[in-house]
Amino acid sequence: MLKDVAFGQYYPVESFVHKMDPRAKILYLIAYIVLIFIVKNFYGFAVCLALLALTVVFARVPIVKVLKSIRAILFIIIVTFLINLFLHREEQDVVYFSWWIFTVTRGSVTFATFMALRLITLVLGSSILTLTTTPVALTDGLESLLSPLKLVKFPVHELALIMSIALRFIPTLMEETERIISAQKARGADFESGNIFSRVKALIPILIPLIISAFRRADELGDAMEARCYTGSRVRTKYKKLKFSVNDVIALFFVAAAFAGVILLNVYAGAVI
Amino acid sequence: MFAVKLENVTFKYEGAKRVAVENVSLTINEGEFVAVIGANASGKSTLAKLINGLIAPLSGKVEVFGADTSDSSKLFEIRKSCGIVFQNPDNQMVASIVEDDVAFGPENIGVEREEIGRRIDFALKASGTEAFRSQMASRLSGGQKQRVAIAGVLAIKPKILILDESTSMLDPRGRREVMDVVRSLNKEKMTVIVITHYMDEVVDCDRAIVLKSGNVLFNGTPKQLFQSDEVIKKAGLELPVPTKIALKLKENGVDVGLPLTKEELEERLWTLLQKN
Numbered sequence: 118m119l120k121d122v123a124f125g126q127y128y129p130v131e132s133f134v135h136k137m138d139p140r141a142k143i144l145y146l147i148a149y150i151v152l153i154f155i156v157k158n159f160y161g162f163a164v165c166l167a168l169l170a171l172t173v174v175f176a177r178v179p180i181v182k183v184l185k186s187i188r189a190i191l192f193i194i195i196v197t198f199l200i201n202l203f204l205h206r207e208e209q210d211v212v213y214f215s216w217w218i219f220t221v222t223r224g225s226v227t228f229a230t231f232m233a234l235r236l237i238t239l240v241l242g243s244s245i246l247t248l249t250t251t252p253v254a255l256t257d258g259l260e261s262l263l264s265p266l267k268l269v270k271f272p273v274h275e276l277a278l279i280m281s282i283a284l285r286f287i288p289t290l291m292e293e294t295e296r297i298i299s300a301q302k303a304r305g306a307d308f309e310s311g312n313i314f315s316r317v318k319a320l321i322p323i324l325i326p327l328i329i330s331a332f333r334r335a336d337e338l339g340d341a342m343e344a345r346c347y348t349g350s351r352v353r354t355k356y357k358k359l360k361f362s363v364n365d366v367i368a369l370f371f372v373a374a375a376f377a378g379v380i381l382l383n384v385y386a387g388a389v390i
Numbered sequence: 391m392f393a394v395k396l397e398n399v400t401f402k403y404e405g406a407k408r409v410a411v412e413n414v415s416l417t418i419n420e421g422e423f424v425a426v427i428g429a430n431a432s433g434k435s436t437l438a439k440l441i442n443g444l445i446a447p448l449s450g451k452v453e454v455f456g457a458d459t460s461d462s463s464k465l466f467e468i469r470k471s472c473g474i475v476f477q478n479p480d481n482q483m484v485a486s487i488v489e490d491d492v493a494f495g496p497e498n499i500g501v502e503r504e505e506i507g508r509r510i511d512f513a514l515k516a517s518g519t520e521a522f523r524s525q526m527a528s529r530l531s532g533g534q535k536q537r538v539a540i541a542g543v544l545a546i547k548p549k550i551l552i553l554d555e556s557t558s559m560l561d562p563r564g565r566r567e568v569m570d571v572v573r574s575l576n577k578e579k580m581t582v583i584v585i586t587h588y589m590d591e592v593v594d595c596d597r598a599i600v601l602k603s604g605n606v607l608f609n610g611t612p613k614q615l616f617q618s619d620e621v622i623k624k625a626g627l628e629l630p631v632p633t634k635i636a637l638k639l640k641e642n643g644v645d646v647g648l649p650l651t652k653e654e655l656e657e658r659l660w661t662l663l664q665k666n
Contacts, residue, residue, distance in 0.1 A: 252486070253485070253486055253487060253490065278484075281484070281485055281486070282484060284486055285483060285484065285485055285486045285527075285528075288526075288528035289480050289528060292528075334478075334480070334481045337476060337477075337478060337481035337482070338481050338482065338484075340439070340444055340476065341474075341476050341481065341482035342484060342494075343444060343469070344442050344444060344469060344473065344474045344476075344543075345469075345473070345494060345495040345498060345542065345543065345546065346466065346469045346470055346495060346498040346499050346546060347494075347498045348466065348498065352498075352499065352500035353497055353498060353500060354496075354497050354500050354501055354502065354503065354506070355497060355503070356490070356493035356496070356497055356503060356506045356507070356510075357490070357493075358503065
């Protein structure tokens with residue numbers, strides 16, 4: 118069912134990582150991304166991967182689920198790898214292979230591998246966040262983290278509400294799409310044959326009713342929200358409060374250790390790029 | 391003081407050819423259970439929006455506990471005292487999780503955190519949805535979703551509850567679930583206005599108001615309504631099945647009076663049989 122796919126990323130188990138505060142997880146992910154970008158040698162990557170492996174173990178998420186996230190950007194990884202491999206140039210380099218504008222050198226092999234590793238570790242880290250945090254918790258976390266921006270009149274609350282309404286309507290609109298597809302099939306619509314252009318064209322009779330109904334829903338939702346006293350954030354209170362826990366402090370220790378490790382390795386183990 | 395008072399109210403939607411509600415005057419008392427019925431485009435949903443202040447009358451006056459809905463400074467108070475449950479349960483939920491959705495109303499009116507918790511408990515209990523508290527709203531059935539929507543309105547602690555065709559998208563079981571909740575709320579002194587086109591939802595009401603093309607065609611007890619063939623025919627309504635059976639029996643010389651429910655009909659037939 119389409120309905121179940123919508124929230125398919127989240128892997129519901131009880132674990133150390135699942136119980137962490139979403140704000141801590143978002144902040145640590147940002148720290149981890151910074152880490153990936155300051156790494157200067159492969160030893161540093163080993164530290165990043167160790168941190169990643171530790172998180173996966175503590176999150177009790179099957180490793181296959183985490184690795185699956187690479188599939189989505191596999192194409193990008195391969196293309197960037199090839200571009201870097203053939204086109205990257207460094208001064209005073211050992212040339213392995215050269216043809217027309219393409220050259221493979223020792224430097225380009227290292228560089229291409231490095232960049233591919235960077236992309237892979239980036240995606241793996243981010244996927245752990247979405248696997249262990251519900252979309253609702255993520256929205257709450259983001260709202261809380263962005264709340265200082267209220268001082269410069271940035272509509273943080275509205276943004277969070279938009280995100281949570283969007284999440285709320287994913288299953289509803291999925292269901293609706295299925296219904297429209299069935300209705301159009303019953304009228305003899307064909308979605309499976311023809312070339313790519315006629316298939317894309319066949320989507321129009323699905324998209325138009327879907328968009329019209331989405332607008333109608335938005336209209337009704339607006340009325341319902343107003344009827345429930347929604348006026349913006351003027352006097353609004355919040356029911357759910359996020360709380361940092363011991364888990365977040367322990368995790369902070371590991372993130373800090375990884376940071377220290379990478380910086381030390383950068384200084385003492387030399388740079389490959 | 392009346393809970394709701396309409397005085398010569400007329401309303402026309404922008405771009406519409408004819409008025410949706412025309413010169414309507416009526417009052418609803420506190421604690422009353424009123425059904426507003428009518429065919430499609432009779433203006434009954436417009437009435438709900440007028441009472442809640444979602445739309446302001448073109449002419450005339452709408453008052454909720456004495457507060458004029460045209461006065462925008464009073465709208466917040468009016469909406470606090472008068473909640474609406476709409477037709478489509480999917481289109482009135484803001485959050486994915488039941489508990490978060492019920493919290494939306496109290497959050498809007500600035501209730502303290504602990505009090506919101508208490509209100510969620512109360513609202514879920516009153517609508518019989520405690521079991522779904524931490525579930526995804528999208529996984530519930532239509533009747534369950536609609537009861538969650540009622541909980542979302544109850545958490546604001548309104549004095550008036552309006553159901554704007556809230557049962558029209560539900561199966562018979564879902565309809566019964568919702569109506570049972572509404573009836574028990576009315577017993578707890580809640581003013582209830584049920585807007586519907588099902589005659590059997592009118593049966594238990596204190597009063598029935600029939601609308602036709604934006605005009606009040608009838609305003610009286612359900613019993614009186616069911617006796618006036620003319621009104622029913624004119625408004626394009628249909629009698630509940632037990633009443634229909636009784637009328638057919640009467641035509642054939644068996645007088646069982648005018649029962650409105652299945653139980654009533656059973657009772658009368660039973661006494662009639664015992665007499666003979």
